[in-house]
Amino acid sequence: MDSPLLPEGVKRCSTKAFFLWTLPWLGLLAWGGLSAFLCLWKGLNQTNMSNIFAFALWIVFDLAVIALGAGAFFTGFLTYIIGKKELKNVINAAVIIGFICYSGAIAMLGIDIGQPIRGWFIFWHANIHSMLVEVSFCITCYLMVLAIEFVPIILGNRQLSKIRELNIFGHNLHETMAVFAATGTFLSFFHQGSLGGMFGVLYARPFAARDGFFIWPWTFFLFILSAIAAGPCFTILCTKLTEKLSRKKLVPDNAIQLLAKISAFLLSLYMVLKIADTLGWIYGVVPRAGLKFIDFYQEGPYGVWLVVCEIIIFGIAPAIILLVPKARQHDGWLIAACLMTCMGIVLNRFVFIVVTLAIPVMPFDRFWGYLPTWQEWGIAMAVIGYGFLLFSAAYRYLPLFPKERELNPVTE
Amino acid sequence: MKEKHVPGKRYGMIIDLDKCTGCGTCTIACAAENNVSVRSDESDKERSITWMELFKITNGKEFPHTEVCYFPRPCMHCEEDGRGHHQPSCVSVCVATATKLDHNTGIVSQVYTRCIGCRYCQAACPYKARYFNWWDAYFPKGKGLERYLSPEVSPRMRGVVEKCTFCHHRLMRAKNLAYAEERRELEEDEYITACAEACPAQAITFGDLNNPKHRVSQLIKSPYAFRLLERLNTKPKVYYLSNKDWVRKLADNYLPGEFEKIMKLSG
Amino acid sequence: MELNRRNFIKFVVGGAAGIQMTPLPWKLTDDIAIWTQNWPWVPVPPVGEFTHVKSICNLCPGGCGIEVRKVDKRAVKIEGRTDYPVNPGGICPLGMGGLQLLYNESIRFTRPMKRVGPRGSGKFMDITWEEALNILAARISTLRKNGSPEALAAVDGNPIRSTMSLLIERLFKAIGSPNYVRIPTIEDTFGMASLLMQGTDGPMACDLENADYILSFGSGLSNTASKADQWVAAKPGTEAALALGLCHVIIKEGLYDTRFVNDHCFGFNDWSSANGKDHIGFKTMVLDSYSPDKAGQITGLAPGDIVSLAKEFAGAKAPVAICGKGKGALNGSLYEFMAVNSLNALVGNINRPGGVLVRDPLPLNPLPEVELDEIALQGLEKPRLDLAGSMKHPFTHSLINNFTKAIIDSSRSLVDTLLVFSANPVHTIPDGGSFRKALKKIPFIVSFSPFQDETAYMADLILPDHTYLEKTEDFIWPAGLQYPLYGLSQPVVEPIYNTKNTGDVILDLAKRIGASIGSAFPWSRFEEVLKERVKGLFDSAGGLVDHDGSTPAWQRQKEGGELNPDYKSFEEMWKKIKSTGLWYRPVHTYKTREVLFKTPTGKFEFFSSKIELAVNALSEKGSLDTALCDMAISGKGDEVFMPHYETTKYDADRSVYPLLMMPYEMINLASGWVPTPPFLNKSLFDTQLRGDESFFEINPGTAADYNLKQGDRAIIKSPEGKVRARANLSEGAMPDIIYMPLGFGHTAYDEFLQGKGVNPNDIVCAGKDPLSGLPVWWNTPVRLIKL
Numbered sequence A: 001m002d003s004p005l006l007p008e009g010v011k012r013c014s015t016k017a018f019f020l021w022t023l024p025w026l027g028l029l030a031w032g033g034l035s036a037f038l039c040l041w042k043g044l045n046q047t048n049m050s051n052i053f054a055f056a057l058w059i060v061f062d063l064a065v066i067a068l069g070a071g072a073f074f075t076g077f078l079t080y081i082i083g084k085k086e087l088k089n090v091i092n093a094a095v096i097i098g099f100i101c102y103s104g105a106i107a108m109l110g111i112d113i114g115q116p117i118r119g120w121f122i123f124w125h126a127n128i129h130s131m132l133v134e135v136s137f138c139i140t141c142y143l144m145v146l147a148i149e150f151v152p153i154i155l156g157n158r159q160l161s162k163i164r165e166l167n168i169f170g171h172n173l174h175e176t177m178a179v180f181a182a183t184g185t186f187l188s189f190f191h192q193g194s195l196g197g198m199f200g201v202l203y204a205r206p207f208a209a210r211d212g213f214f215i216w217p218w219t220f221f222l223f224i225l226s227a228i229a230a231g232p233c234f235t236i237l238c239t240k241l242t243e244k245l246s247r248k249k250l251v252p253d254n255a256i257q258l259l260a261k262i263s264a265f266l267l268s269l270y271m272v273l274k275i276a277d278t279l280g281w282i283y284g285v286v287p288r289a290g291l292k293f294i295d296f297y298q299e300g301p302y303g304v305w306l307v308v309c310e311i312i313i314f315g316i317a318p319a320i321i322l323l324v325p326k327a328r329q330h331d332g333w334l335i336a337a338c339l340m341t342c343m344g345i346v347l348n349r350f351v352f353i354v355v356t357l358a359i360p361v362m363p364f365d366r367f368w369g370y371l372p373t374w375q376e377w378g379i380a381m382a383v384i385g386y387g388f389l390l391f392s393a394a395y396r397y398l399p400l401f402p403k404e405r406e407l408n409p410v411t412e
Numbered sequence B: 001m002k003e004k005h006v007p008g009k010r011y012g013m014i015i016d017l018d019k020c021t022g023c024g025t026c027t028i029a030c031a032a033e034n035n036v037s038v039r040s041d042e043s044d045k046e047r048s049i050t051w052m053e054l055f056k057i058t059n060g061k062e063f064p065h066t067e068v069c070y071f072p073r074p075c076m077h078c079e080e081d082g083r084g085h086h087q088p089s090c091v092s093v094c095v096a097t098a099t100k101l102d103h104n105t106g107i108v109s110q111v112y113t114r115c116i117g118c119r120y121c122q123a124a125c126p127y128k129a130r131y132f133n134w135w136d137a138y139f140p141k142g143k144g145l146e147r148y149l150s151p152e153v154s155p156r157m158r159g160v161v162e163k164c165t166f167c168h169h170r171l172m173r174a175k176n177l178a179y180a181e182e183r184r185e186l187e188e189d190e191y192i193t194a195c196a197e198a199c200p201a202q203a204i205t206f207g208d209l210n211n212p213k214h215r216v217s218q219l220i221k222s223p224y225a226f227r228l229l230e231r232l233n234t235k236p237k238v239y240y241l242s243n244k245d246w247v248r249k250l251a252d253n254y255l256p257g258e259f260e261k262i263m264k265l266s267g
Numbered sequence C: 001m002e003l004n005r006r007n008f009i010k011f012v013v014g015g016a017a018g019i020q021m022t023p024l025p026w027k028l029t030d031d032i033a034i035w036t037q038n039w040p041w042v043p044v045p046p047v048g049e050f051t052h053v054k055s056i057c058n059l060c061p062g063g064c065g066i067e068v069r070k071v072d073k074r075a076v077k078i079e080g081r082t083d084y085p086v087n088p089g090g091i092c093p094l095g096m097g098g099l100q101l102l103y104n105e106s107i108r109f110t111r112p113m114k115r116v117g118p119r120g121s122g123k124f125m126d127i128t129w130e131e132a133l134n135i136l137a138a139r140i141s142t143l144r145k146n147g148s149p150e151a152l153a154a155v156d157g158n159p160i161r162s163t164m165s166l167l168i169e170r171l172f173k174a175i176g177s178p179n180y181v182r183i184p185t186i187e188d189t190f191g192m193a194s195l196l197m198q199g200t201d202g203p204m205a206c207d208l209e210n211a212d213y214i215l216s217f218g219s220g221l222s223n224t225a226s227k228a229d230q231w232v233a234a235k236p237g238t239e240a241a242l243a244l245g246l247c248h249v250i251i252k253e254g255l256y257d258t259r260f261v262n263d264h265c266f267g268f269n270d271w272s273s274a275n276g277k278d279h280i281g282f283k284t285m286v287l288d289s290y291s292p293d294k295a296g297q298i299t300g301l302a303p304g305d306i307v308s309l310a311k312e313f314a315g316a317k318a319p320v321a322i323c324g325k326g327k328g329a330l331n332g333s334l335y336e337f338m339a340v341n342s343l344n345a346l347v348g349n350i351n352r353p354g355g356v357l358v359r360d361p362l363p364l365n366p367l368p369e370v371e372l373d374e375i376a377l378q379g380l381e382k383p384r385l386d387l388a389g390s391m392k393h394p395f396t397h398s399l400i401n402n403f404t405k406a407i408i409d410s411s412r413s414l415v416d417t418l419l420v421f422s423a424n425p426v427h428t429i430p431d432g433g434s435f436r437k438a439l440k441k442i443p444f445i446v447s448f449s450p451f452q453d454e455t456a457y458m459a460d461l462i463l464p465d466h467t468y469l470e471k472t473e474d475f476i477w478p479a480g481l482q483y484p485l486y487g488l489s490q491p492v493v494e495p496i497y498n499t500k501n502t503g504d505v506i507l508d509l510a511k512r513i514g515a516s517i518g519s520a521f522p523w524s525r526f527e528e529v530l531k532e533r534v535k536g537l538f539d540s541a542g543g544l545v546d547h548d549g550s551t552p553a554w555q556r557q558k559e560g561g562e563l564n565p566d567y568k569s570f571e572e573m574w575k576k577i578k579s580t581g582l583w584y585r586p587v588h589t590y591k592t593r594e595v596l597f598k599t600p601t602g603k604f605e606f607f608s609s610k611i612e613l614a615v616n617a618l619s620e621k622g623s624l625d626t627a628l629c630d631m632a633i634s635g636k637g638d639e640v641f642m643p644h645y646e647t648t649k650y651d652a653d654r655s656v657y658p659l660l661m662m663p664y665e666m667i668n669l670a671s672g673w674v675p676t677p678p679f680l681n682k683s684l685f686d687t688q689l690r691g692d693e694s695f696f697e698i699n700p701g702t703a704a705d706y707n708l709k710q711g712d713r714a715i716i717k718s719p720e721g722k723v724r725a726r727a728n729l730s731e732g733a734m735p736d737i738i739y740m741p742l743g744f745g746h747t748a749y750d751e752f753l754q755g756k757g758v759n760p761n762d763i764v765c766a767g768k769d770p771l772s773g774l775p776v777w778w779n780t781p782v783r784l785i786k787l
């Protein structure tokens, strides 16, 4: 039915199948829509956030998707600035994943603040000392960049590309992509870093506080590094998932392997620095606050297992897998390693947000627990639904994978 | 009209924990003075608003050797963020410049109409002194409770953060009076906070820490004076007094062997 | 236009700049900023002229000075006064929340009403004051016509000796009903202890200012007790044994004030009466029966601690022992108070600086005698339902528990009409819910409460009083104050509803009943009554009508300054009192001990002649044993007439109810007849109230016996009933005792109070305090069932 819209020379499932496929994601969106309405109408009392858990599920999701969306800028950087031509095969997918992650994050942030229609005060009354201002500026600008990067892909649609003006417009945009990629890279570096900085500068919360360089605590750099290590992994996961679902090979192995190799290198570097940072924290920040490392892991569900998981299981282990060429060339190992890397990053963001807030700072205060409400889950799940929808639609209607036709010649 | 500040004031407070009976009048006086909204369930301590929050601490010993001490905690009006920057933790992180340290008074202000409710400041404050309005202020029709609201402090809207302001409007009130009488300087008792004024045990002393004549600046010199979590280097302007070792010890974190050095105090 | 790269950039930049040039975005942003700050549902307090009105808080008998900040006609803040001697600057949480009582329309009665729905349904109909008063006057007249004025009863919670309570008592006298019942308070017990040992029925006070060692017979780890010099944790109800144990050590070690004891005390040594009968003295009794070992056994304290405590106490320069239970809203135990007072007497600490002060009543004018008509005379002959003042309870003024029991036990309605003043007995009386049952048997109930409390809810007629911020009333020498003080409140705001000062209502009612009752109330306004009484203060000469917190009168006096009254005429004095709310003499006058004691012996009596007379009188009607039994005394021989320890007798089987439940008052919760202002909920810990559930405190060891962890729910069951609450494990709690806060568990009021927590009074199984007959509310046998 929608065949005129489909890219030329590729095979897509039937309209009906596609429609059925979108239903669960539409369901998530509806859940999210209701949740958003309630949160905006009745206020944030619809959540289980509190004065203790000022940040909670949504911010964890925000930080996680932004880290995972880092594949976009980093692949762009590698493709356009460094000139890794083989990555042109994944760049479109990476850009869309990035767009989904960033737009989703900003939408969530819009609901997360208590006075959404005053949100622009961040720009209007900006406090240049606040890492969150840095984050907001960079994310907003970068989302615009992503949108601009998205436009030529949209214009690549079979019908749209027939319109001459649009075609020229798209082409021109494409020509300038290096400029945007450079801008995006710059912006992204900063906001990924600032997200880390946001927590590292909580100097009065010894669990999150970090020393650093100039105005940036070490978390600033660790967040950048972890994001660019995990971003490509997430891009790989998404393409692999698309390949599995469409039962087609979409990206040449060399592109995937290059991403995996880069990720392996970055993840290893990240782990070295993360371990150094953890030691620096244990022997610097923690005793300065009159505490011992173990003091943080005494109460509630958050024990030392968090550290073990984050560093060993979801850090060192995938790094080793990705470093070994034999292993990363094996699909199963590759996917497992990418998954572990992504989980490690999500866990890291979770720890910095939720565990930081759960651990009392005042010596006589007690430990607090938090469980999200269905409204909170709704908003978070809506981002997932939205991601699936947009990515599926993009895959269906846009020339997402330039090598798709070549790798899957239509046989009849 | 722009007011000229007499520079060099650092308003601060000292709370004598040995006098405090934990009666909670300070909490209530603060709420009454500052139009703090009351909900039907105030027992949800994670979401209720108490600018002056009372904590109860014990020495952890068994009956009958148990000792109890109450710990009233307003905003500390910190001067630094813990890493030597001359801004409290909450101020340096605020995205919309909705909270500021006034270097002429030492008061950390909160501008409700500018706050966007991002709650980053809550994450940054180690003393839990900041409260978010999870609900609209509760003034249902048919009760008429809004009739006691004071026009000196604006009631807050849902979705913004609020906290103790050292009753800033009282400073304004005192200054206006002084200016009307063509005075530039306030007397010690002309500006005191609602909690200090109300405390039946007279446990709270408020004044200018920079003025050596003010009682507060004399009291903080006591060897028994301390600040909550002093070693975080947030430089609070709220001090405490107690000659009980266990109380002072509980007010901060100490590694093994550290506290003994200052424990000799009470002989 | 050709869409090339150059034009493209031009287009984008130009477009963006263009939009900025239009006023649209600026206007919109400005509007948004304004909208988000002016939500229509966020109240905007009107501005206006600021004024201050000075008055007095009457939410408890403390009578603190308050200054109310007003904006035009609205009261916006209550503050403590620095020019009032009772409370230099500070006030308590309850007083601080007062405006929420004034302005919370959903808990107030805003006009007179009569019941239309079934009783307790809360369905009332508006009526006029005229109608309301006529209904009541007619009812009372009918009772009198039928020759049964005693079927009119009152429960009065106004402070003892206040003009308001005097007026109500007077009304009852004129009508001819003896059944004027007061809510018991700590003052009843203090008064009796003072009467029996010192001969004056005045309140006792301790001069804490000049005391250098304060020994508090606290029964709990209360907020304030944590600040006392010594906190002595005897098992509840055994404080007397502790006090006497201390006396034992002090006597044995010869640490007592021999001069005072020899010259001014009666009954210390063994003695013989005029008829030749030998009596043992306080000394012998204490030495025989209260050794540290024995006292330790009873109280659960270590004998060594008792010895060292006694030595510390006796060794101090100005030691004072204070007794009381909680905030004093409820009575104490008479023999216990006498025991603690003996301790003060032993160290000679009666009526001297830093000691227990024996006070004379304020020199207020008495009201003219009431001329009783025949009906009244006959009515007053009838026995009181509560037997207070009878031979069984000769020293007690009111026994509300007996009153309740009499009504419940009788097959007919002993009380036809009940008037309730400033009281909410359904909630506050520790009687296991009996009062509520008694109300059901009373045909007609009239409430004068300004608040929609539990008792008023059961009423047939509502004649709402003003709240304390809307009226004038007096405060006669607040409890515990060392020096004579008279306080006068004034309306802080104009009455905001159609309510009336109950004082005025009584005057009006008396006139409507007419005859001798009308003429017993010749005043047209309540204020005239107040003024007439105050004239006595003027006539007594002296006394100040203002107070300067920065240089208090006692300080000026110490420095040799003159303390001349600052008024010339009575009119001037009255005018000043009305504005300052105050008349006082800054210092206690220490009368010489020769004229101090008004006991039959003229001395401080360790052996109370009055008890002896009373017991003998009752014995004459039967035997000594039945007399003692009637008076609920289990002591034997001479100890009956002296302070001694009596084991609490429980009706309950202690093997079934092995724990004791002790209600306690919290400073930040109103446990009396006044509702708790919502602000106070902010100061409660979430280990006291969480959601709608209140907590009981329990020692962790005891909790372990019942497998209870922090926050666990349990049923606390007494023979009277059961309540459900959560456990708060507290190291400071005594083993085997369960502590439950008073002030929760309201069924009345609004969402701030209704249904929050449970009321321990509902399960109190009140025994009778020996001799006084007042309820023993502080240790109910209970058992615990974990949920």
Ligand SMILES: Nc1nc2c(c(=O)[nH]1)N[C@H]1C(S)=C(S)[C@@H](COP(=O)(O)OP(=O)(O)OC[C@H]3O[C@@H](n4cnc5c(=O)[nH]c(N)nc54)[C@H](O)[C@@H]3O)O[C@H]1N2
Residues within 6 Å of the ligand: B021, C060, C061, C062, C092, C219, C220, C221, C222, C223, C224, C225, C326, C327, C328, C664, C665, C666, C667, C668, C697, C730, C731, C732, C733, C734, C739
């Ligand atoms: N109207 C009026 N008001 C007064 C006063 C007055 O005379 N009249 N007096 C004032 C004075 S002197 C006082 S002390 C306060 C009283 O008021 P508070 O200072 O509040 O003291 P309490 O009511 O005895 O108990 C409050 C606390 O004591 C604890 N509790 C009570 N008994 C025990 C116990 O045995 N063990 C443990 N672990 N906890 C216990 C509970 O944890 C509770 O938190 O009221 C003050 N307010």
Ligand SMILES: Nc1nc2c(c(=O)[nH]1)N[C@H]1C(S)=C(S)[C@@H](COP(=O)(O)OP(=O)(O)OC[C@H]3O[C@@H](n4cnc5c(=O)[nH]c(N)nc54)[C@H](O)[C@@H]3O)O[C@H]1N2
Residues within 6 Å of the ligand: C085, C086, C087, C088, C205, C206, C208, C209, C216, C217, C218, C219, C220, C222, C223, C224, C225, C226, C228, C239, C322, C323, C324, C325, C326, C327, C479, C480, C481, C482
């Ligand atoms: N069994 C039993 N006994 C108890 C308790 C209990 O719960 N159970 N509670 C204990 C506790 S916690 C306490 S604190 C005590 C309470 O017993 P009290 O100490 O007798 O009660 P307060 O009302 O605190 O008495 C303080 C006195 O100081 C006076 N005062 C106030 N301000 C001034 C001033 O500026 N100058 C002078 N000269 N006088 C002033 C007050 O008027 C009052 O007379 O009782 C203790 N005893």
Ligand code: SF4
Residues within 6 Å of the ligand: B015, B019, B020, B021, B022, B023, B024, B025, B026, B027, B054, B070, B072, B198, B199, B200, B201, B202, B203, B204
């Ligand atoms: S008002 Fe005073 S005594 Fe009461 S809790 Fe506050 S500081 Fe403590």
Ligand code: SF4
Residues within 6 Å of the ligand: B074, B075, B076, B077, B078, B088, B089, B090, B091, B108, B124, B125, B126, B127, B128, B129, B130, B163, B234
């Ligand atoms: S106590 Fe918290 S809110 Fe107050 S100044 Fe310090 S950091 Fe800011």
Ligand code: SF4
Residues within 6 Å of the ligand: B093, B094, B095, B096, B097, B098, B099, B114, B115, B116, B117, B118, B119, B120, B121, B122, B160, B161
């Ligand atoms: S919640 Fe308000 S005050 Fe706090 S950081 Fe955000 S904008 Fe600033």
Ligand code: SF4
Residues within 6 Å of the ligand: B029, B030, B031, B033, B034, B051, B052, B074, B075, B163, B164, B165, B166, B167, B193, B194, B195, B196
């Ligand atoms: S200083 Fe003022 S605002 Fe701060 S806690 Fe005290 S009363 Fe409240």
Ligand code: SF4
Residues within 6 Å of the ligand: C057, C058, C059, C060, C061, C062, C063, C064, C091, C092, C093, C094, C095, C096
């Ligand atoms: S309730 Fe009692 S103690 Fe509190 S302010 Fe009023 S009179 Fe004073």
Ligand SMILES: [Mo]
Residues within 6 Å of the ligand: C222, C224, C225
């Ligand atoms: Mo007390």
